[in-house]
Amino acid sequence: MPLDNTETIAAIATPPGTGGIGIIRISGPASIGIACRLFHRKGIAGPAASHDLLSHRLTLGHICDPASGEILDEVLVVAMRSPRSFTGEDVVEIQAHGGPWLLRSILALVLDQGARLAEPGEFTRRAFLSGRMDLTQAEGMMDLIEARTSAARKMGSALLRGELGMEVSRLREALLELATRMAAEIDFPDDVGDLVDEGQVLQDLQEYYLPELRRLIRMGENGVRLREGLRIVIAGLPNAGKSSVMNRLLAMDRSIVTDIPGTTRDLVEEPLNLAGLPFVLTDTAGIRDSSDPIERMGVERAMESIRSADCVLLVMDARRGADREICLLEETIRSSPYLLVMNKKDLVDDCDAIALPSSWKPAARVSLSARSGEGMDALRKALTDLAGFSEVQHAALPNLRHRAAFERAAEALERVRAGMLSGHFWDLLSVDLHTAIQALGNVLGENADPDLLDRIFSGFCIGK
Ligand SMILES: Nc1nc2c(ncn2[C@@H]2O[C@H](COP(=O)(O)OP(=O)(O)OP(=O)(O)O)[C@@H](O)[C@H]2O)c(=O)[nH]1
Ligand SMILES: [Mg+2]
Structure with a gap:
């Protein structure tokens, strides 16, 4: 992707298809000039002049093809002059009627006038490169756009507000300051006296920096789950009522239920939004030995998916209690966290009283009737308790990329700590300190190489 910010880019910023209105967004130094050549103010003949488009004000008029004079649409145009715009550059948005052909025709005129079609995420990339936001904020915007649950939306919004970025900046600044003092002590050991209080540094590492990084790494685990969804695998013996439980949770007839x-x-997968x-x-x-090759393949797939589950719902038929088969199955799944579902409560007298082997350690036990x-x-x-998201719901949770960087930073600081304890010299330790500083800078997107930016922004839609 070209990094030349002097190019002016344009794209349809609203989703494909027909809508009430559609927006064409233009960004770059030529954007206001381009808009003026296509835009005629209402009741005033001829193309608009640059001063007709006041910054951050809507102006009513028409888009006209300069070659033929044909009027394409009545539109509202808003100019947002640099630096007070999303990208930090001059930006113009043309609000037209939302027909796909119409929008494409207007976009074609804009491109004829010298703009280039924007690449996916290029507006946001420019916002980042102009310092309008750090990389965590750009990523948060993407989370926000893609959020399918309220928790994911809140997380994206917190990231976009810069909550994670600010935390990381604070940590990084403090480490930088320490590195500066270390460097002074290395370079001018006699002049500056004792700039670095080693005891204090060690204490800060142990009580502040390392725990803080570990907290961010832990939060990152929640962030990954919150972005992708917690994987719950429903497992049990044949006929226990697994598919019935699945359908009840989804409130739809997703999986086939019979008494056979x-x-x-096959694995039947479906997203679910709970609270x-x-x-x-x-x-x-259902897990069993079977002579039917198709069923055997099904059982293999079931076992594989149990192994990759965040949590297993072990569904059992309450009438059978903890019989030999279910005990064998429990043994194979017990290394995963699991919830025990005593199903068919309607068919037994006291479901909660059914005794279970003391070696079973489910995270919770629930009696229910999938039928009623x-x-x-x-x-x-x-x-939802198991998901344990509740306390972090509003936080700006790190993603995988951030988490990997926090891990690098924590490892480097751990080396600094170990080095101090074994009496290494500052100049050795300062290498690791800089590694940590750099890792935190990477989270914010400092010195980000173009490949990384390509990877991040190519996931965005065109026009964002
Ligand atoms: N009475 C009663 N019947 C139930 C309950 N849950 C499921 N059933 C019945 O049990 C039978 C098996 O239900 P399924 O949901 O297909 O069971 P499954 O565990 O998915 O079975 P497989 O896919 O064959 O392994 C069906 O006839 C269901 O109607 C329940 O809570 N009470
Ligand atoms: Mg089933």
Whole structure:
């Protein structure tokens, strides 16, 4: 992607298809000139002049093809002059009627006048490069646009407001300041006296920097789950009612239910939004030895997906209690966190009283009837409790990229700490200190190489 910011770029900023209005966005030094050549103010003959487009004011008029004089549409035009715009450059937005052909025709005129079609995410990339936002904010904007649950939306919005960026900046500034003092002590050991109080530095590392980085890494784990959804795999013996539980949770008839054991073969996957939190549910084949090759493949897939689950819902038929088969199955899944669902509560007298082996350690036990729906609320609550998102719902959670950088920073600071304890010299330690500083800078996008920016911004839509 060219980095030459003197080019003026343009794109349709509203989604494809027909809508009430559609917006064409232009950014770059030529944007106001281009708009003026195409725009005639209402009731005034001829193209508008630059001073007709007051910054941050809407102006009513028409878009005219300068070659033929044809009027394409009645529009509102707004100019946002540099630096008070999204990209920091001169920006013009043309609000036209939302027909796809119409918008494409206007865009074609804009391109004829010398703008280039914007690449995906290029407006945001320019906003980042002009210092309007750090990289975490740009990523937050993407999260916000793509959010499918309220928790993901809140997280994106917190990132976009710069909450994570500010935290990282503070940490980085403090480390930079320490590095500066270290450097002075290395270069002018006699002149500056004792600039670095080693005891204090060690204490700060142990009580502030390292715990803070570890907290960010932990938050990053939640961030990944919140972006992708917690993977819940529904497993059990044939006919336990797994597919019935799945359908109840989804409130739709997603998975086939019959009274024939071995009904479900393939993995049946579906996203679920519970109390604003994202989950991905997978229904699986009932686990048993089978001579049917198709069912055997289903069981293999079930076992694989159990291994990759964040949490297993172990569904059992309450009438069978903890019999031999279910005990064997429990043993194979117990290394994953699991919730125990005692299903078919309607068919037994006291479901909660059914004894379970003491070696079973489910995160929670819920009795319910997938047939009547009784007890489903308790299951929903157990799932949201398990997700453990509640306390971090509003925070600007780090993503995978941030988390990897925090890990690099923590490892480097850990080396500084170990080095200090074994009495290394400052000049050795300062290399690691700089590694940590650099890793934090990477989170914010400092000195980001174009490949990284390509990777991040190419995920955006055109016009953003
Ligand atoms: N009475 C009663 N029947 C239930 C309940 N849940 C499921 N069933 C019945 O149990 C049978 C099996 O249900 P499914 O949901 O297909 O069970 P499954 O675990 O998905 O079975 P497989 O896919 O074959 O492994 C069906 O006839 C359901 O109607 C329940 O809570 N109470
Ligand atoms: Mg099933």
